[in-house]
Amino acid sequence: QSALTQPASVSGSPGQSITISCTGTSSDIGRYNFVSWYQQHPGKAPKLMIYEVSKRPSGVSNRFSGSKSGNTASLTISGLQAEDEADYYCCSYEGSISYVFGTGTEVTVL
Amino acid sequence: EVQLVQSGAEVKKPGESLKISCKGSGYSFSNYWIGWVRQMPGKGLEWMGIIYPGDSDTRYSPSFRGQVTISADKSITTAYVQWSSLEASDTAIYYCARLTYSGTNPTNFDYWGQGTLLTVSS
Numbered sequence: 001q002s003a004l005t006q007p008a009s010v011s012g013s014p015g016q017s018i019t020i021s022c023t024g025t026s027s028d029i030g031r032y033n034f035v036s037w038y039q040q041h042p043g044k045a046p047k048l049m050i051y052e053v054s055k056r057p058s059g060v061s062n063r064f065s066g067s068k069s070g071n072t073a074s075l076t077i078s079g080l081q082a083e084d085e086a087d088y089y090c091c092s093y094e095g096s097i098s099y100v101f102g103t104g105t106e107v108t109v110l
Numbered sequence: 111e112v113q114l115v116q117s118g119a120e121v122k123k124p125g126e127s128l129k130i131s132c133k134g135s136g137y138s139f140s141n142y143w144i145g146w147v148r149q150m151p152g153k154g155l156e157w158m159g160i161i162y163p164g165d166s167d168t169r170y171s172p173s174f175r176g177q178v179t180i181s182a183d184k185s186i187t188t189a190y191v192q193w194s195s196l197e198a199s200d201t202a203i204y205y206c207a208r209l210t211y212s213g214t215n216p217t218n219f220d221y222w223g224q225g226t227l228l229t230v231s232s
Binding site: 001034036038040045046047048051052057077087089091093096098099100101102104 | 147172
């Protein structure tokens with residue numbers, strides 16, 4: 001059960017789009033469509049942004065979107081805003097009510 | 111309104127024991143898995159394990175099995191994680207989170223506690 005691999009940091013200018021990748025294996029991301037993404041601002045608890053690969057919870061901006069191809073999931077933030085500056089974590093189901101998080105990505109708005 | 115409220119910050123010495131809590135409200139506590147997540151200082155999220163309060167079915171990450179004990183008391187809608195002998199490396203923020211479902215499939219952690227900061231230092 002190794003952590004899913006994410007880039008350590010991604011940056012973009014206001015209004016731009018950025019994409020964060022999350023690479024797992026055929027035992028987690030590749031097997032299940034239960035990938036979720038969490039946003040965490042400093043000193044705060046994580047917040048669910050995307051679930052089941054591409055679904056948005058009520059109240060989450062439609063600037064956030066998710067996708068998956070093979071063993072890699074992706075989170076795209078379009079129309080980047082200052083408030084999007086935070087850490088982002090992916091998470092995948094591994095079966096038997098077991099989960100694994102990604103290594104985390106720091107998003108910087110330039 | 112669904113809420114998970116965790117116990118307050120703790121400062122402990124190596125070798126001491128500890129039990130921290132997570133009280134759920136606003137939903138049927140017995141029918142949703144509660145997971146625990148560790149975040150060491152400046153580091154990422156790590157999944158520790160999960161419990162189903164209805165029957166206390168518990169699953170652990172291999173990294174945490176034998177290191178902590180996860181439990182729940184459905185009569186007071188509270189989940190716990192405990193240590194029998196703390197180490198400095200247990201210093202971290204610990205979050206509880208509710209696992210939600212899509213049909214019968216477990217999908218994601220939709221509600222999170224505010225976190226409990228544990229500091230272990232001599």
